[in-house]
Amino acid sequence: MNAQPIVSIAGVSKRFGAIVAVDGVDLDIRRGELFALLGGSGCGKTTLLRMIAGFETPDTGRILIDGQDMAGVPPHRRPVNMMFQSYALFPHMDVAENVAYGLRREGLPAGEIARRVGEALDQVRLADHGKRRPAQLSGGQRQRVALARALIKRPKLLLLDEPLAALDRKLREGTRFELVRLQEQLGLTFVMVTHDQEEAMSMAGRLAVMNEGRIVQVGTPHEVYEHPRSRFVADFIGIANILPVEGGRAWLALRPEKIALFAARPNTDRAEQGRIVDVAYEGDRSLYRVGLVDGSMILVSTANVAREPREPWPRGQEVWLGWANDAGQRLNE
Amino acid sequence: MRLVIALPYVWLATFFLLPFALVLAIAFGTNNPDAVPPIDLGVSLKNFTLLFTDDLYLAAWLGSLRIAATSTLVTLLLGYPMAYAITRARPSLRPLLLMAVILPFWTSFLIRVYAWMGLLSSNGILNQFLRNTGLVADPGTILGTEWAVHLGIVYAYLPFMVLPLYASLEKLDTSLLEAAADLGASPITAFFTVTLPQSLPGVVAGCLLVFIPAVGEFVIPDLLGGTDTLMIGKVLWDEFFLNSDWPLASAVAICLLVLLVGPIALFQRQQAKSLERQ
Numbered sequence: 001m002n003a004q005p006i007v008s009i010a011g012v013s014k015r016f017g018a019i020v021a022v023d024g025v026d027l028d029i030r031r032g033e034l035f036a037l038l039g040g041s042g043c044g045k046t047t048l049l050r051m052i053a054g055f056e057t058p059d060t061g062r063i064l065i066d067g068q069d070m071a072g073v074p075p076h077r078r079p080v081n082m083m084f085q086s087y088a089l090f091p092h093m094d095v096a097e098n099v100a101y102g103l104r105r106e107g108l109p110a111g112e113i114a115r116r117v118g119e120a121l122d123q124v125r126l127a128d129h130g131k132r133r134p135a136q137l138s139g140g141q142r143q144r145v146a147l148a149r150a151l152i153k154r155p156k157l158l159l160l161d162e163p164l165a166a167l168d169r170k171l172r173e174g175t176r177f178e179l180v181r182l183q184e185q186l187g188l189t190f191v192m193v194t195h196d197q198e199e200a201m202s203m204a205g206r207l208a209v210m211n212e213g214r215i216v217q218v219g220t221p222h223e224v225y226e227h228p229r230s231r232f233v234a235d236f237i238g239i240a241n242i243l244p245v246e247g248g249r250a251w252l253a254l255r256p257e258k259i260a261l262f263a264a265r266p267n268t269d270r271a272e273q274g275r276i277v278d279v280a281y282e283g284d285r286s287l288y289r290v291g292l293v294d295g296s297m298i299l300v301s302t303a304n305v306a307r308e309p310r311e312p313w314p315r316g317q318e319v320w321l322g323w324a325n326d327a328g329q330r331l332n333e
Numbered sequence: 334m335r336l337v338i339a340l341p342y343v344w345l346a347t348f349f350l351l352p353f354a355l356v357l358a359i360a361f362g363t364n365n366p367d368a369v370p371p372i373d374l375g376v377s378l379k380n381f382t383l384l385f386t387d388d389l390y391l392a393a394w395l396g397s398l399r400i401a402a403t404s405t406l407v408t409l410l411l412g413y414p415m416a417y418a419i420t421r422a423r424p425s426l427r428p429l430l431l432m433a434v435i436l437p438f439w440t441s442f443l444i445r446v447y448a449w450m451g452l453l454s455s456n457g458i459l460n461q462f463l464r465n466t467g468l469v470a471d472p473g474t475i476l477g478t479e480w481a482v483h484l485g486i487v488y489a490y491l492p493f494m495v496l497p498l499y500a501s502l503e504k505l506d507t508s509l510l511e512a513a514a515d516l517g518a519s520p521i522t523a524f525f526t527v528t529l530p531q532s533l534p535g536v537v538a539g540c541l542l543v544f545i546p547a548v549g550e551f552v553i554p555d556l557l558g559g560t561d562t563l564m565i566g567k568v569l570w571d572e573f574f575l576n577s578d579w580p581l582a583s584a585v586a587i588c589l590l591v592l593l594v595g596p597i598a599l600f601q602r603q604q605a606k607s608l609e610r611q
Contacts, residue, residue, distance in 0.1 A: 055511055075514040088512035092530045101526075102516035153516065 501535025
């Protein structure tokens with residue numbers, strides 16, 4: 001295994017007019033990982049992906065792919081392929097022609113193209129759809145055609161722009177696992193852009209959280225969730241109670257599921273008294289908004305392990321909250 | 334409500350079907366210079382048989398088709414880059430450029446063709462310029478040749494090519510071009526494999542919009558062409574006004590219509606198809 005990163009981004013910035021889309025990004029992406037760029041709309045994640053693909057040129061900084069400086073290399077000469085958010089399937093070609101497009105540009109013999117297109121369509125379970133037009137396919141089938149088309153050239157790096165955003169919820173969950181399985185089977189590097197933190201957390205080996213053109217944290221899903229480095233990350237990923245500590249000089253990010261509800265004062269490291277203001281029953285868990293004596297609000301969640309809980313916590317109930325000293329993450333920014 | 338729906342039919346019946354029926358009836362009649370109007374109605378196929386036996390008419394038809402075809406091709410080759418450039422221009426500039434394409438319509442068609450006569454005649458502006466600058470000592474005259482007819486048709490019908498091409502190029506999803514580039518297509522390959530096939534409806538619409546009226550064109554060959562420029566529209570005019578042979582002129586008109594039904598039907602089908610796709 002080559003230790004050199006497949007993508008190395010150093011000091012990359014990009015502005016569009018007065019808007020700074022990407023602001024001094026440094027990032028290494030390792031060979032063979034599934035990496036996610038996560039952030040809200042306008043955070044610069046798509047611009048960064050498009051700069052890797054070559055559709056945008058960085059104003060400053062360098063992008064190396066497999067050790068090669070990509071400055072001045074047009075998209076059609078880069079060793080990367082992209083799956084577009086809209087899929088960008090060619091409407092005037094059938095499925096097989098779409099998938100064959102990349103190989104035909106390489107001028108391979110027709111027999112080999114046909115064989116590889118057949119394999120690629122098998123891989124995405126569309127073997128008998130080769131003669132259909134994109135307009136005749138369902139959303140999920142189109143997504144698989146786009147995937148097959150992007151993978152057929154066996155790129156070192158596959159870029160995925162919001163790969164699941166256009167699918168409905170049920171399909172999205174199945175497709176998540178399928179993409180991860182494919183990435184592991186092929187041993188390719190995937191870089192995926194998503195605004196959906198659940199998607200990034202469940203699929204990526206590592207992810208970068210972006211905000212206002214900058215990368216605010218890079219890490220495994222576990223690191224980013226349990227050890228956020230800033231209030232932004234703590235708040236953006238999942239739900240967090242952010243409590244001022246040390247007289248307001250720092251904060252504590254406390255996840256709702258790390259807090260337990262008690263009827264009487266517990267002997268946990270920390271204990272606070274309050275009253276349940278709101279209950280949101282979500283089936284697998286319940287979320288409680290608890291007003292503390294000092295007037296602040298804290299979110300607590302409990303897993304609904306039993307079908308009929310012994311202690312249902314109704315609205316208005318006086319409760320005690322308890323958590324351990326190491327349950328939260330101390331934040332300086 | 335019913336009246337509103339009936340209105341287009343009444344209009345078509347009065348101004349299209351009725352005149353067409355008259356022309357059809359006259360075409361089967363015979364010429365009688367002493368009658369007013371100069372026709373004897375009847376059922377004679379004489380006019381049609383003459384059209385297919387006299388070389389003049391066949392030559393005029395072929396001439397019309399040839400001139401219309403080459404002019405359409407030239408219009409396409411000029412109009413495509415123009416339409417493409419407009420779609421690639423800054424969005425704020427596009428309405429201005431489109432306006433520039435349509436601007437000639439603000440002047441009468443006839444006056445614009447007359448203007449070309451002034452430009453192309455033997456002592457016209459073009460030749461004066463060539464002589465005065467000494468570029469060409471003895472320039473020939475373009476006016477009165479088939480070159481002038483081509484020039485006139487291309488000039489007059491260019492907007493009919495540019496506008497449908499612009500409409501279809503403007504709809505092109507740029508992410509398709511990015512996908513092509515991403516899969517290894519150079520900009521030129523991407524143009525021929527994505528842009529051009531995607532703009533084919535516009536190409537077909539533009540070509541038919543130019544070709545169909547150009548086949549029957551009368552003013553341009555009459556004013557810019559010479560005596561040897563044979564186009565069917567001009568022959569029709571001559572039969573009617575010079576020879577006062579109404580039945581023969583009507584037969585020419587009927588045949589012209591039959592000749593163009595194919596391309597017109599193609600145009601309609603293609604329009605319907607692109608509407609469906611939207």
